Amino acid sequence: xxxxxxxxxxxxxxxxxxxxxxxxxxxxxxxxxxxxxxxxxxxxxxxxxxxxxxxxxxxxxxxxxxxxxxxxxxxxxxxxxxxxxxxxxxxxxxxxxxxxxxxxxxxxxxxxxxxxxxxxxxxxxxxxxxxxxxxxxxxxxxxxxxxxxxxxxxxxxxxxxxxxxxxxxxxxxxxxxxxxxxxxxxxxxxxxxxxxxxxxxxxxxxxxxxxxxxxxxxxxxxxxxxxxxxxxxxxxxxxxxxxxxxxxxxxxxxxxxxxxxxxxxxxxxxxxxxxxxxxxxxxxxxxxxxxxxxxxxxxxxxxxxxxxxxxxxxxx
Amino acid sequence: xxxxxxxxxxxxxxxxxxxxxxxxxxxxxxxxxxxxxxxxxxxxxxxxxxxxxxxxxxxxxxxxxxxxxxxxxxxxxxxxxxxxxxxxxxxxxxxxxxxxxxxxxxxxxxxxxxxxxxxxxxxxxxxxxxxxxxxxxxxxxxxxxxxxxxxxxxxxxxxxxxxxxxxxxxxxxxxxxxxxxxxxxxxxxxxxxxxxxxxxxxxxxxxxxxxxxxxxxxxxxxxxxxxxxxxxxxxxxxxxxxxxxxxxxxxxxxxxxxxxxxxxxxxxxxxxxxxxxxxxxxxxxxxxxxxxxxxxxxxxxxxxxxxxxxxxxxxxxxxxxxxxxxxxxxxxxxxxxxxxxxxxxxxxxxxxxxxxxxxxxxxxxxxxxxxxxxxxxxxxxxxxxxxxxxxxxxxxxxxxxxxxxxxxxxxxxxxxxxxxxxxxxxxxxxxxxxxxxxxxxxxxxxxxxxxxxxxxxxxxxxxxxxxxxxxxxxxxxxxxxxxxxxxxxxxxxxxxxxxxxxxxxxxxxxxxxxxx
Numbered sequence: 001x002x003x004x005x006x007x008x009x010x011x012x013x014x015x016x017x018x019x020x021x022x023x024x025x026x027x028x029x030x031x032x033x034x035x036x037x038x039x040x041x042x043x044x045x046x047x048x049x050x051x052x053x054x055x056x057x058x059x060x061x062x063x064x065x066x067x068x069x070x071x072x073x074x075x076x077x078x079x080x081x082x083x084x085x086x087x088x089x090x091x092x093x094x095x096x097x098x099x100x101x102x103x104x105x106x107x108x109x110x111x112x113x114x115x116x117x118x119x120x121x122x123x124x125x126x127x128x129x130x131x132x133x134x135x136x137x138x139x140x141x142x143x144x145x146x147x148x149x150x151x152x153x154x155x156x157x158x159x160x161x162x163x164x165x166x167x168x169x170x171x172x173x174x175x176x177x178x179x180x181x182x183x184x185x186x187x188x189x190x191x192x193x194x195x196x197x198x199x200x201x202x203x204x205x206x207x208x209x210x211x212x213x214x215x216x217x218x219x220x221x222x223x224x225x226x227x228x229x230x231x232x233x234x235x236x237x238x239x240x241x242x243x244x245x246x247x248x249x250x251x252x253x254x255x256x257x258x259x260x261x262x263x264x265x266x267x268x269x270x271x272x273x274x275x276x277x278x279x280x281x282x283x284x285x286x287x288x289x290x291x292x293x294x295x296x297x298x299x300x301x302x303x304x305x306x307x308x309x310x311x312x313x314x315x316x
Numbered sequence: 317x318x319x320x321x322x323x324x325x326x327x328x329x330x331x332x333x334x335x336x337x338x339x340x341x342x343x344x345x346x347x348x349x350x351x352x353x354x355x356x357x358x359x360x361x362x363x364x365x366x367x368x369x370x371x372x373x374x375x376x377x378x379x380x381x382x383x384x385x386x387x388x389x390x391x392x393x394x395x396x397x398x399x400x401x402x403x404x405x406x407x408x409x410x411x412x413x414x415x416x417x418x419x420x421x422x423x424x425x426x427x428x429x430x431x432x433x434x435x436x437x438x439x440x441x442x443x444x445x446x447x448x449x450x451x452x453x454x455x456x457x458x459x460x461x462x463x464x465x466x467x468x469x470x471x472x473x474x475x476x477x478x479x480x481x482x483x484x485x486x487x488x489x490x491x492x493x494x495x496x497x498x499x500x501x502x503x504x505x506x507x508x509x510x511x512x513x514x515x516x517x518x519x520x521x522x523x524x525x526x527x528x529x530x531x532x533x534x535x536x537x538x539x540x541x542x543x544x545x546x547x548x549x550x551x552x553x554x555x556x557x558x559x560x561x562x563x564x565x566x567x568x569x570x571x572x573x574x575x576x577x578x579x580x581x582x583x584x585x586x587x588x589x590x591x592x593x594x595x596x597x598x599x600x601x602x603x604x605x606x607x608x609x610x611x612x613x614x615x616x617x618x619x620x621x622x623x624x625x626x627x628x629x630x631x632x633x634x635x636x637x638x639x640x641x642x643x644x645x646x647x648x649x650x651x652x653x654x655x656x657x658x659x660x661x662x663x664x665x666x667x668x669x670x671x672x673x674x675x676x677x678x679x680x681x682x683x684x685x686x687x688x689x690x691x692x693x694x695x696x697x698x699x700x701x702x703x704x705x706x707x708x709x710x711x712x713x714x715x716x717x718x719x720x721x722x723x724x725x726x727x728x729x730x731x732x733x734x735x736x737x738x739x740x741x742x743x744x745x746x747x748x749x750x751x752x753x754x755x756x757x758x759x760x761x762x763x764x765x766x767x768x769x770x771x772x773x774x775x776x777x778x779x780x781x782x783x784x785x786x787x788x789x790x791x792x793x794x795x796x797x798x799x800x801x802x803x804x805x806x807x808x809x810x811x812x813x814x815x816x817x818x819x820x821x822x823x824x825x826x827x828x829x830x831x832x
Contacts, residue, residue, distance in 0.1 A: 032720030
């Protein structure tokens with residue numbers, strides 16, 4: 001097992017290297033000049049060129065890439081002139097809001113999706129099933145920003161139960177921190193819920209038809225035990241895959257929801273940086289998200305082993 | 317004062333202020349001390365160093381923290397701020413500023429001439445008006461006097477020092493010396509608010525400067541008594557306009573800046589909200605260096621086809637939110653406003669356009685309009701212009717990119733023919749960027765250069781004004797460096813709980829506060 005983990009961690013390196021090359025090339029070959037954006041509309045070309053030189057943007061591209069790569073080996077992601085901060089610090093400041101939001105959204109999603117998916121599977125073909133899957137289809141189709149705006153309209157503007165937008169760090173207290181995250185987490189979570197519920201339903205349906213489940217029922221076990229302890233556990237691998245993937249999506253950037261609710265998260269950081277052509281932040285941010293994605297995948301694979309004893313990782 | 321009377325009075329004030337949108341408006345009740353003013357801004361400033369950029373967001377926030385030697389009063393004229401008086405030599409080359417004594421920076425240091433000189437030198441290096449100051453000297457005969465000597469006579473030195481955009485804020489010498497390529501690293505000024513905190517992409521928090529030394533006299537634009545009332549002034553960066561408006565309706569913000577026209581009905585219908593107006597011009601720039609429009613007959617063709625009313629209506633939707641005005645300088649600038657050349661404005665004459673096209677030998681080549689969807693007013697006006705040019709027989713094409721790409725293309729004379737943009741207020745017409753050869757459009761005309769040189773050499777405002785009238789006339793009738801489209805009136809919504817709010821190129825927050 002330990003060998004397996006080490007091997008997986010080592011495999012991160014070539015992936016990250018390729019991603020670094022790709023993101024660097026794309027962003028530098030895209031038109032748009034950070035110096036021009038920094039100085040504003042009324043700058044003359046001479047001023048822009050002077051700033052480009054000061055920022056090292058007039059160096060040959062491959063040289064700039066090597067500089068940046070060299071920095072990566074020293075865990076130095078570079079410096080952002082727009083934000084006047086090292087990139088690593090900027091990302092670090094934004095991990096907590098994004099992680100909190102992702103965790104809360106995933107929590108809402110799982111806590112609603114699994115019971116709903118199980119209920120739909122158990123009552124397959126009935127009105128309940130159709131209704132639940134219809135709702136899930138709606139959830140998957142609705143864009144997150146639309147859902148977010150509806151939630152703001154209902155819960156913040158009409159009912160005044162929750163704030164419109166903003167963010168309070170954890171230091172301000174757990175409840176203030178969560179209070180600002182509830183609506184955006186719902187906007188994100190309800191959509192993820194739809195996906196997880198569908199997967200739960202299909203996976204459960206497969207398992208509910210198996211011999212061992214019939215045998216359990218024949219033995220006289222209570223239905224809820226059959227469903228939740230035996231069937232769900234066996235059905236859980238594909239569900240876990242979806243959950244892992246959805247968590248990765250949430251961390252990678254609920255940029256639109258973060259913008260609407262004004263949460264200083266990673267998604268908003270990267271989108272804003274693209275708009276400003278803040279090269280170092282875009283590169284560092286994308287690389288960081290890649291790393292998170294890969295780690296989540298690794299975590300999911302390890303969890304398979306926990307849930308299903310038949311899965312033995314790293315053994316032949 | 318009862319609420320209804322207050323509403324009636326402020327409606328009357330608004331109605332009377334509709335044309336003079338930039339004249340500051342005062343509410344009638346006086347605010348008490350204390351409280352936190354929360355402003356929802358659309359864009360985060362790239363820098364809080366006012367020397368570095370003309371970005372409006374920077375000036376809005378930074379003018380609470382930094383002050384200048386001279387600043388604008390409510391009539392858009394320069395008036396003393398950190399300089400208690402100033403003289404100009406008879407030959408117009410030497411300006412002597414007598415500084416106020418005992419003014420303290422936020423870090424406790426007392427302001428002296430050395431700080432002023434260091435700040436001005438830094439400002440001169442980076443600001444867009446610097447060609448004016450190309451050859452100059454700054455000297456301090458004593459701790460409270462600064463002497464600026466110009467090599468040649470240039471109009472508008474005092475205006476440049478007093479200007480609100482990319483302004484000459486005074487900072488301590490040590491802070492200036494520690495600045496890097498992108499500006500100062502600490503924000504220490506003399507203003508009514510002190511910088512407290514900048515949480516990137518979230519907010520900038522300013523706190524009241526309790527040691528502020530005000531000028532005598534009532535608050536007057538950006539001069540006068542600027543003592544702050546609120547304990548804190550927080551600018552939140554809220555990119556989404558629906559969030560800004562939801563926030564102001566639920567009381568989470570006190571001011572919502574830059575609201576799109578679409579939301580005006582909502583704001584108008586809400587009795588708790590009022591609006592501040594601000595004029596911004598909209599100008600179509602022509603590429604005179606290279607391409608189709610380097611030929612003046614083509615520019616006349618394009619200009620003849622334009623219907624400014626249709627364009628402005630498309631951009632602003634309500635007639636009360638735009639002005640049709642051919643003047644290059646704003647209506648509020650009584651010194652410079654001119655209707656010279658007005659007969660060339662908004663001609664809406666496709667037949668005349670076709671005549672000019674024939675004169676130019678136009679052979680259906682593409683006329684490239686460069687724009688970006690990132691700014692709705694630029695995009696919408698460009699779409700209408702394309703339609704109008706097409707109706708006049710031109711093969712007009714929209715090249716739409718995101719903002720940074722648009723900026724990049726705009727710097728290249730090979731890439732576009734027409735682009736629409738808005739400009740910040742300038743205090744003297746010699747500072748109009750689109751009359752300069754160094755800026756996009758590349759206006760390089762000997763007659764224009766001669767007129768500008770004459771304004772610089774002029775000895776009185778009347779003389780300069782007459783030359784400017786002639787120059788604007790020449791621009792419209794003969795050269796057409798640009799086509800002025802009109803003035804947009806942008807609005808910000810604010811809660812009526814906020815008293816004493818004034819506006820001059822944006823909200824003026826030191827005089828504002830809540831009921832005591």
